[in-house]
Amino acid sequence: EPEVTQTPSHQVTQMGQEVILRCVPISNHLYFYWYRQILGQKVEFLVSFYNNEISEKSEIFDDQFSVERPDGSNFTLKIRSTKLEDSAMYFCASAGLASTDTQYFGPGTRLTVL
Amino acid sequence: GQNIDQPTEMTATEGAIVQINCTYQTSGFNGLFWYQQHAGEAPTFLSYNVLDGLEEKGRFSSFLSRSKGYSYLLLKELQMKDSASYLCAVKEGNTPLVFGKGTRLSVIA
Numbered sequence: 001e002p003e004v005t006q007t008p009s010h011q012v013t014q015m016g017q018e019v020i021l022r023c024v025p026i027s028n029h030l031y032f033y034w035y036r037q038i039l040g041q042k043v044e045f046l047v048s049f050y051n052n053e054i055s056e057k058s059e060i061f062d063d064q065f066s067v068e069r070p071d072g073s074n075f076t077l078k079i080r081s082t083k084l085e086d087s088a089m090y091f092c093a094s095a096g097l098a099s100t101d102t103q104y105f106g107p108g109t110r111l112t113v114l
Numbered sequence: 115g116q117n118i119d120q121p122t123e124m125t126a127t128e129g130a131i132v133q134i135n136c137t138y139q140t141s142g143f144n145g146l147f148w149y150q151q152h153a154g155e156a157p158t159f160l161s162y163n164v165l166d167g168l169e170e171k172g173r174f175s176s177f178l179s180r181s182k183g184y185s186y187l188l189l190k191e192l193q194m195k196d197s198a199s200y201l202c203a204v205k206e207g208n209t210p211l212v213f214g215k216g217t218r219l220s221v222i223a
Contacts, residue, residue: 033210035211041215042201042213042214042215042216043157043201043203043211043213044213045210045211045212048210056209056210089154091156091157100144100145100164100205100208102147102159102162103147103159103210103211104159105149105156105157105158105159106156107155107156108155108156110154
């Protein structure tokens, strides 16, 4: 069964450093998302991506964040200058042919900012 | 915006039935999803309701009443592996999912 994959599973970085989190969505899906979950808190939407552009973003997704689909299979989230409060699980999700389709989540990247 | 409420924690006995409720307030409702999340893992899709009524999928069922802004997830024949958080998430129009805080279910022997 196709699944969303993410790398790395864990990332430790120093405050102020740039990180890139990678995702490979399910191959025939058209809608891509990043969510984050701070430990013990709820899953929060960051950004959605469709047709090679951002379709929606939350107030969390400020100028320090960017997304890219560089090669038709990978979907990346970049944090330019990490802050302590960026420490969280970051989940990538993808959905099929319509934005109302079920979103399937990847296993997540645990980001720790020291 | 959306306001999604679900109980924080529940405990149930192996083999029993448990019902996890979710209430929401939204405009432009376009579907309600239930996900299961084991600690440290990704949310896993369980069910989707967009019309009123009951959707059954094996040991899991989900019910929706749009007029009441209410859904529940019913888990039958509970197993120890069902111990997890259960996340209610609502879609409003074409916006992304908005998640509740989740209900942590503990299944005891």
